[in-house]
Amino acid sequence: MFISTSFLIFLCSITIIKTDRTIRRLPYKLDSDITAFVGDNIINYELTRIDTSGPMSTLEIETEQWVHDCCFIVTSQPVLRIRLKAENNYPKITAYLRLRTSLSSIVMTGTGMITTTNSIQSDSLVFELSGTSKAQLQVEITTKLDVILAGTGQITMTGNVRGAGYIRLTGAGEFDGRACPMNTVIVDVTGVGTAYVIGEQAVDVAVGGVGHVYYHGPLRNQRVNGLGSIDSLLSSNGKLLKSSAITMKISINYYIICFFFYVFKFFL
Secondary structure, eight states, X not given: OOOOHXXXXXXXHHHHHHHOOXXXXXXXXXXXXXXXXXXXXXXEEEEEEOOTTSSOOEEEEEEEHHHHHHOEEEEESXXXXXXXXXXXXXXXXXXXXXXXSOOXXXXXXXXXXXXXXXXXXXXXXXXXXXXXOEEEEEEEEEEEEEEEEOTTOEEEEEEEEEEXXXXXXXXXXXXXXXXXXXXXXXXXXXXXXXXXXXXEEEEEEEEEETOEEEEESOEXXXXXXXXXXXXXXXXXXXXXXXXXHHHHHHHHHHHHHHHHHHHHHHHO
């Protein structure tokens, strides 16, 4: 069987590329300062806020060299999106984003993780997270924070929101805002999600399914549909409950619910 020389060269080049597993952190050009970004695959993101007097936001990606050589499509005008050209067994990929301007929107799907090295400042921020993605964010929000959490994602947020916070959970996700007080906060939890929030002026809570909300602050409105619960974050001595105590309480409630479900099913 005849195989062309050019085809053999192509196969050899692919082999060479894939065997270069040296980890390198390389710069990637941005078309402009970005105001939003979408992370929709396995890529992890690390955000750092830099001085506004700097020339422009920057992007660096760290991974094995063969991935740099073949697999990234980066667009950024003004929404940053890093795509992988094809499905593959990729190694760990981390994108380091240094932001000169404020973000108005962050969308994370897939399995990636997003973290911050300092406080991300914004007047208004919409943060959507789904799939199995995780987030650990430090923020300073002036007017409005809108969090939409779906799937089994997890968000841990620190900092403060001087305006209003809107926290919406579906699925089995968890939002932990115990270290991020908000002026006012509205929480809507469905499915089996869990939220921990602090509202300094007012807290409004709606729970459906078997969701759980733990709050601190003046409870203005509450509504429970199903087997969910709304509880204070404060223990009997006036201190905020630790994660272990809350987790134990959720577990006990879960087993009680399961017990009555199976008893009810047995007698039908």
